[in-house]
Amino acid sequence: xxxxxxxxxxxxxxxxxxxxxxxxxxxxxxxxxxxxxxxxxxxxxxxxxxxxxxxxxxxxxxxxxxxxxxxxxxxxxxxxxxxxxxxxxxxxxxxxxxxxxxxxxxxxxxxxxxxxxxxxxxxxxxxxxxxxxxxxxxxxxxxxxxxxxxxxxxxxx
Ligand SMILES: [Fe+2]
Numbered sequence: 792x793x794x795x796x797x798x799x800x801x802x803x804x805x806x807x808x809x810x811x812x813x814x815x816x817x818x819x820x821x822x823x824x825x826x827x828x829x830x831x832x833x834x835x836x837x838x839x840x841x842x843x844x845x846x847x848x849x850x851x852x853x854x855x856x857x858x859x860x861x862x863x864x865x866x867x868x869x870x871x872x873x874x875x876x877x878x879x880x881x882x883x884x885x886x887x888x889x890x891x892x893x894x895x896x897x898x899x900x901x902x903x904x905x906x907x908x909x910x911x912x913x914x915x916x917x918x919x920x921x922x923x924x925x926x927x928x929x930x931x932x933x934x935x936x937x938x939x940x941x942x943x944x945x946x947x948x
Pocket of ligand 1: 811912
């Protein structure tokens with residue numbers, strides 16, 4: 792094991808940030824699809840967002856958040872509750888979304904929440920993590936990432 796210099800922490804946060812950017816990009820396509828009334832396309836985009844968020848959320852909830860929950864219990868609980876709300880609406884893309892006329896609007900509301908949520912993480916959670924996590928905690932976060940995988944193409948370590 793090389794001596795810990797903090798570069799791995801920055802890479803870990805950078806990967807989470809890139810996933811956020813990918814999600815924000817997909818949300819902008821969703822807005823176009825919503826405007827065009829293309830519900831099947833919305834469902835397809837919702838499934839793409841889920842694919843990005845699935846490993847991302849595991850890294851946050853099993854790696855980053857436990858390391859911060861001691862100092863910020865209420866904030867972390869609120870972020871996890873938002874994950875559940877957002878996932879639930881996205882998951883409807885796999886079900887009878889075509890027969891529920893309220894889904895497109897509920898999805899766009901959930902995406903507004905998701906954009907807000909992403910800003911809270913980037914302005915709050917990520918800087919707090921960079922300031923507070925120990926080497927062992929970063930290693931634990933990376934272990935969760937190795938297990939969870941990623942939709943981003945990762946450069947060889
Ligand atoms: Fe996130």
